[in-house]
Amino acid sequence: MADETNKRMLPATSWAVLGLLSFGEELSGYDLKKWSDRSLRFFYWSPSFSQIYSELKRLEKAGYASSRMVAQETGTRDKRVYRITGDGMTAVRTWARETPVDPPVLKHGPMLRLWLGHLLEPEQMCEVLVQHQEFAEQMRRQAVADAEGAKDEASWAYPALTLKWAERYYASERDLAAAMLDDVAALRSGRGAAGTGGDRPDVTGAG
């Protein structure tokens, strides 16, 4: 049956969710979303609630997770909590060990806009860069803060390592923006010619 092979070919996001469960705790969809926002977010995008819920259903159907309803003592609405199965542990371990390394996916909106520099005033290019710089510094700080919370716990050693990586990554993003600000300034003053007027609406040629 094709089903057997499909189990091994889940999208990366499924593995990310199963990875969250692989630390062993029994968690609800809501818990997973919150945790995802505080960890995966730094190097992988954090899926929406609805996608986490549907990934959980898929994982359960594949036999990689099991769930049960939990009645809240205070009369709160019941919730469904998930736990990874033995099959799930085997599968996610195999995935992490044996899947070919594929390149990261980057969609860098700010760079896309700077690539269209012929449509911008130099001040607007700088504005984009400064805002990105601030974003990067903020992310860096949050990575440091989260790493602080995760240290001294042996089981968080590898998550802590990736937070360390994230700290450096966002420091680099910040510095890259600064370097590009310099380059824009140099282009503006130095080698005059291109873009000195800033506004170049006649690029469409013959018209």
Added chain:
Amino acid sequence: MADETNKRMLPATSWAVLGLLSFGEELSGYDLKKWSDRSLRFFYWSPSFSQIYSELKRLEKAGYASSRMVAQETGTRDKRVYRITGDGMTAVRTWARETPVDPPVLKHGPMLRLWLGHLLEPEQMCEVLVQHQEFAEQMRRQAVADAEGAKDEASWAYPALTLKWAERYYASERDLAAAMLDDVAALRSGRGAAGTGGDRPDVTGAG
């Protein structure tokens, strides 16, 4: 009518395609895909053929691009070529100037796997890092090569700037992988996490 506002709220990928057209040439879907692969790819993901075709239809419907069929002299199948309109230039310029700067989207598969280090043998972590390192160095070199082709043309000044950025970005990715290899080795030899930064690779050096 809601239609008028929808025109201004296209997804980023539409603006990317319109941005490709904003340099003024008349291009087919196939041309756009090829060019996208050699430019956008470094900082924005390159959309598939089919998506480029559907974006072109959407842009034409919005009045931002016009198309015509071109009969090939050699009897080859006719093809449709697109050109940006005045409305399109105005729209993409407005987008590039006035849209709020939103954060880049990163889906870093290699980091996701290292985050799950408790499922891996140390050798496997290193393998992932080495392969990512090689990928990053290859991208860096391609960015350098493409920048070589784009220099000395005034209209490519800003694309050239983003290629410069890409060169540094991938150099940094490469160095970040090297730093993490060190951290994994340190963790392995029992001394817990490595020092808290300070010895970071110099981003502006463009090694």
Added chain:
DNA sequence: TTGCCCATGTAATTTGTTACATGATTTA
């Protein structure tokens, strides 16, 4: 003349988001 790759698309499917529904809990 068979098979393969280039070029130009369309259709089916999957992935992921936003908007909505529901109920309990807190707060003003």
Added chain:
DNA sequence: TAAATCATGTAACAAATTACATGGGCAA
């Protein structure tokens, strides 16, 4: 007690990919 918010989902929609269809040029 009304409004805001937390928590748990479902449904409708949009974005994006893979698979497929088509036809010409070219190499074995």
